[in-house]
Amino acid sequence: MADEKKKKPLHAGHRRHMREEFQKRGYDVTxxxxxxxxxxLLTYAIPRIDVNPIAHALVDRFGSIVGVFHATPEQLMxxxxxxxESATLIFLVMQISGRYLEEMYSFEGRxxxxxQLEELLRPVFFGARDEMAYLVCMDGKNKVLAVRKLGEGMxxxxxxxxxxxxxxxxxxxxxxxxxxxxxxxxxxxxxEADVATTRxxxxxxxxxxxxxxxxxxxxxxxxxSMAESGLMND
Numbered sequence: 286m287a288d289e290k291k292k293k294p295l296h297a298g299h300r301r302h303m304r305e306e307f308q309k310r311g312y313d314v315t316x317x318x319x320x321x322x323x324x325x326l327l328t329y330a331i332p333r334i335d336v337n338p339i340a341h342a343l344v345d346r347f348g349s350i351v352g353v354f355h356a357t358p359e360q361l362m363x364x365x366x367x368x369x370e371s372a373t374l375i376f377l378v379m380q381i382s383g384r385y386l387e388e389m390y391s392f393e394g395r396x397x398x399x400x401q402l403e404e405l406l407r408p409v410f411f412g413a414r415d416e417m418a419y420l421v422c423m424d425g426k427n428k429v430l431a432v433r434k435l436g437e438g439m440x441x442x443x444x445x446x447x448x449x450x451x452x453x454x455x456x457x458x459x460x461x462x463x464x465x466x467x468x469x470x471x472x473x474x475x476x477e478a479d480v481a482t483t484r485x486x487x488x489x490x491x492x493x494x495x496x497x498x499x500x501x502x503x504x505x506x507x508x509x510s511m512a513e514s515g516l517m518n519d
Contacts, residue, residue: 422459
């Protein structure tokens with residue numbers, strides 16, 4: 286009986302080997318299969334049992350590690366073996382990653398081109414589950430004065446309050462601005478409502494001496510510039 290009590294958990298060695306493998310890689314998951322990365326992560330939330338089948342089930346359910354991290358805690362817990370603790374850990378990793386990207390790529394005070402704005406704004410919409418709208422306020426030399434969030438949870442860009450966008454630009458003493466919002470549908474193409482709202486906002490800002498340079502729409506890894514698409518003017 287005494288010897289049995291001294292026995293290590295069945296999967297203790299496997300967990301140790303996985304962590305040692307990660308360390309030998311230089312703490313780099315590049316090239317590791319999705320299920321292997323998830324398996325390593327789950328060892329920190331689920332004790333004593335083999336989490337390999339759970340990691341495979343997550344990938345099977347959501348398609349990829351990206352799908353897993355985009356899932357809500359409630360959706361994650363629909364997978365057998367995932368409870369509140371492990372769902373919270375997975376969701377927390379996603380939230381921390383989004384915070385990191387947003388702060389790492391903050392661009393207030395930088396002089397930017399509209400092409401650069403696509404890359405600089407992308408982290409703002411990272412992992413977003415609702416539609417959001419932002420206004421980038423700039424001076425006449427394209428120096429970013431501020432990035433103002435205009436709203437979240439909108440059905441489409443029509444619900445962006447035009448007055449709110451104008452007030453944000455005026456509050457920053459901006460002379461140029463770029464509107465940006467995301468489509469949670471996964472399709473970045475502007476809708477008729479997007480086009481109509483953009484043209485109305487452009488006219489409204491012009492009356493206040495502010496040039497609306499572009500409206501960029503994001504969806505997953507895609508971004509569409511309405512200025513480049515020729516949709517800013519009637």
